[in-house]
Amino acid sequence: MKPLQVWSPVKLTYVEVPPQDAPVVEALDKAWADIAKLDKRIPEHVGWYLTGGRSTSCAQLSWDTDQVVLRINLQTRPDANSEPVNRTGEDLVTWLAHVAAHAVVAEEPPAGGEGRYHNPVFRDAARELGLDVEKGTTGWSSIELGPSLERRLRPDIKALNKALAAWKPEIGPRRNQRGPWSLRCACTPPRTIVTPSGNALKGRLTCGICRSDFKIDLSTVPPDRRDDVPPRMLWHPQS
């Protein structure tokens, strides 16, 4: 059996799962494998990036890679002022099945009508998987497990609930929170500039030598700010 792996945005690679996350990742892998059996267009394996920030939104999904990484937030706030609590197995499995429906229609030409990502083509594919789909705020975006899919995935829901009952987020270092971030350009070796996070995120900063934009070195960004960095602004080490 291959060691459980999760995506590390710092190293831009897969790393071994920290022990405290292993039961959750195992349950996610199993749930995804069961969902992938519903349609051959759903990739059998995906990578996980557990985050305290937002989950991958439908608009960010890309399936034209052999390393699909799903960013998944395991917590939610019941309301704006309350402390975050762990999401339920049903909530997570519903999200996974929703994401899988996007994989099914990834090759389809976009259909007309309202809701770019939740158009009628998506709706039909999601219903085909066994999801109940109704109109929501962005097209056909109100998505629940249908009764027979819920029965089929119930063991996965239970396994996730069990794993989540014992799961706590790791509290990352916060010392860099307000500190400056490093940005690098495409020169060899890259030139480095250091600038406050607000300035780094404000817009393009271009190197006068290589004419490329400075990109943000994620290793200098504290974990709880990483979701704020758009992928196009990320610097990738060339080594």
Ligand SMILES: [Zn+2]
């Ligand atoms: Zn969606």
Ligand SMILES: [Zn+2]
């Ligand atoms: Zn340069």
